[in-house]
Amino acid sequence: MTARAATAAYEKWLAARIPVVPEDLELKHHELAGDPLRFLRGTYYLWLERVAVLTPELLAGPQVPTVGDLHVQNFGTWRDHRGVRRWGVNDFDELAWGPPTIDLLRLAVSAVLTPEVAISPKRICRVLLDAWSTAKPGQAVDLADSGAKHLRALVPKPSSAARYYRKLRDGAAADPSMLPAAVRKAVNVPDASWHRRQAGTGSLGHPRMVAVGDDLAREVKVVGPPTADYVDVGLQPDDLLYGRILGSLRGPDPMRRIAGWQLRGLSPDVERITIESLRPQAVELVLASMARAATDVHGALPHQLKDARRYVGALPGDWLLEATRRLVDDTKAQYEQYAAG
Template sequence: MGSITASVKRYEVWLGEQLGRQLVQADIDRKHRRMEESDFLFLRATCFRWTETVHELCPDLMDAPRVAAVGDAHIGNFGLWRDAEGRLVWGVNDFDEAAETPYAFDLVRLATSALLWRGRDRSISADEICAAVLGGYVEGLRTPGAFVLERHHLWLRDLVSATDERRGEFWARLEQLPRAAPPRGYREALAAAMPEPDLALVMARRVAGVGSLGRPRWVAITDWRGGPAAREAKALLPSAWSLIQGGDRKSRFAELTSGKYRVPDPWLKIRKGIIVRRLAPNSRKLDVPELGDLGLVRRLLSAMGVELANLHSARRSRARAIAADLESRKPAWLRDAVWRVAEATRQDRVAWRARR
């Protein structure tokens, strides 16, 4: 593996080539600072590093069945949206790095992120994390199904749905964003996504996420028929997996967001290379909750495993191949891979902090 500083430089040169003058250098600088804060944030910020190093860190997984995968699975990559029936749905809601990869890569990265998230908290072990994620995944392969938070999964609805306090904070943060005029393509995409044409829109720049920092992100807010409505737009770029030799260059965004075992978000659209989505207190990416109840932690990790299986099972022939591959692997394969990736992440972060 090359150095982390060289890896970051290569990726950011590529990002600049993709975005040109739209690259937000202030957000790149913010990302660099956030990468120093914790191993978990470092992992989230460096999916490109994962694409470069996984073949060395997990050589035994390279021949696992390939699927249309999240590509950047981690515990901060889940969120909420409303479907066409108005039902609340939970699941993966960021597919910026979607690509065709061995199915096991998503499992390793998800479990590694959980281990790094817990940090010095030894109350849940790597074995317990991997058992929860893998147990949920196997269950999802057998009986895939979306997480519609209505009749079922009410424990999850109670955990993640916005409280009255959160609703107030959500709209206050959006309304306090610095006003700015986005480029024409973003303006048109945001206006077209509104509930009706010719609304008076307030537009602003938004900073969110970690891995996507550097890409322009714009929001439009309006008052529509008695209440606020908001949309967000950001650039859709090729996946970081396209940067490696033989990497997947085909966008898997639409394939994954509308898969057989997904409930589509009707407000999530791609317009001329721009991703547009609805923003609302219950249509958002979720912060990782601080959970003291270890039973609830395990249950949430298991649900995340199920959701990965929902995505990977869109073609049932793939699900059968994955199940057969899992049966052939040693019991501790996931834990062993997670330890290797976690240690490599820690070493990269130490090197990153020492670069100056």
Template sequence: MTTILQSTRAFETWMRAQLGGDLVEADLDKKYKKMKSGAFVFLRATYWRWAETIFDICPDLANAPQVLAIGDTHLENFGTWRDEEGRLVWGANDFDDAAVMPYALDLVRLATSAILARNSSSPTSRAIAEAILGGYRRGLKAPAPVILERDYKWLRNDVLLSNGERKAFWDKYRDLPLPAKPVPTPYLEALRRSLPDGGLSFIAKPRTAGTGSLGRPRFVTNVEWRGGPVVREVKALAQSVWSLRHNPSDTVIRTAVIASGRARSPDPHYQVTDNLLIRRLSPNSRKIEVEGDAQILLSPAMLDLMGFEIANSHADDASRIPVILADLDKREADWLRNSAKAAAAAIGMEQTEFARNG
């Protein structure tokens, strides 16, 4: 197995080949600084390394039934949006690395992230695994989007922003600095197509966000339309690094496919065109992050719902559900906890090595 430093250099070389001059060098520096800050952030930043090493850490996961899966699953890969009917929806909202893989990997990666992010008041590793697995089983048996308009009052109360937070959200995008160099035409055209009026004048500004996608170009525009602000974002997509590692000839980007699955109610403004992801951003269309919301994200009720949403994402092919349930029934009672603990330990050691020598 390559070292984490060798692996990081190889991944950066691949990114340069994929993005060429569009690669954001300053964001790579930020990514590496984040990787040194802690094991949870390191996990978020290094999905390519997970794809390389997880079968060495947990070889029994390799023979689990395969589905179109989220891939880069973790505590912060969930948020809210408005669907076509204007309803507030909660669920997974980052599918950049979606690919066909063993279903169990999404569960193990989520549980691993929770173990790495927990504090002294968080649930035990066993409680984390039981909550995720319970929600996943429930979701496979009755998959359904998580609509917050009538049900899930507890979650709706937790995710809605206050007036002050809403103002800060809009101000953040309004106050982004102007680009230091011309924005490439494909990104400008994608933003123009995404706006409610193609004749609106707009300025595309670079944005730094996320962790795993740092280095990929990302631009937003903030315009006034019919009495209020409108924000759109475009960012570059690339081949899933899971496919890169396990099936290099599979270069299909499946982001839009899994996002619009039969058991989900997607945001109609979440679209993929020419390897660019375009999406709406608003106080109701946002990611929920550990910083500030750790207590919510690590609660048993939320972990259960995250497991449920993973099942929603896996349930697009109904024929796979009985196969997955049969595989779950064959596994030992503590398989998810044991796998996640092993992965968390391995990630902790690699993060320490990177922080010391990276």
């Protein structure tokens, strides 16, 4: 099946389970043809299929909570319920029980596909494995801590709040009456105007709207079924994981799922660190922090992480590099086929 045929088949499956937004799917198709990294981000269904074909051995072993759709742009800042500004994994749409190898592989592939990255694939894999193997799992990084100095230096300065909220209001008007009453109540933005919003890559096509007040914004999005239900490679979705992981990490506030919708806050100080064009030492520091942040998810149940680390440690020493090379080459080939139409 070609990449375009795989995309059409997945979208047909999705549309049978949730309402989809056709114009957002068209935007997604345009995004997928942009570059290999965007293609990777938006085709998790294809990624699972290709991993099962090219590196099936990496789907074995002890299972831990996995992000699934992990990549270098799936990390950012947020405020927790106490107002602490944190940094770590910030997208949990595809949480499932699975082997940690799948997260490490996807993170490595995304780093190699990122333009203008100053270190080699071999070094990328070494940095990720070393950090993941030794990190102590816990809460997401508190950016005020002394050990987060390198992250603080790289977090972009927040944009103007007035400009940020004005841009959200530029979206087409949306009707919140379609929302379940519990969702409307949880949004809780006084005197809000409601607007459609297009964001992300993989979730484009899911109904999404935002309530915008004077200095407050809340987004709601239809969650949709996990991709692991569509591509069965042994990952086990678990509805209880979402709240458990957010709690253990001290995740964004507010961020929760209600009646099939996901609620989260939007603000101008939610920022992402990118690794493009950074000096080699900075790239290594950020990648190591990403691997540690993944460990926070994998280690929500520490005894299971211990078993998984023992299993990963017994794999051939070059397993991650060899798998990364295979999936990088395959992703580029799939992308070129897709972009050619």
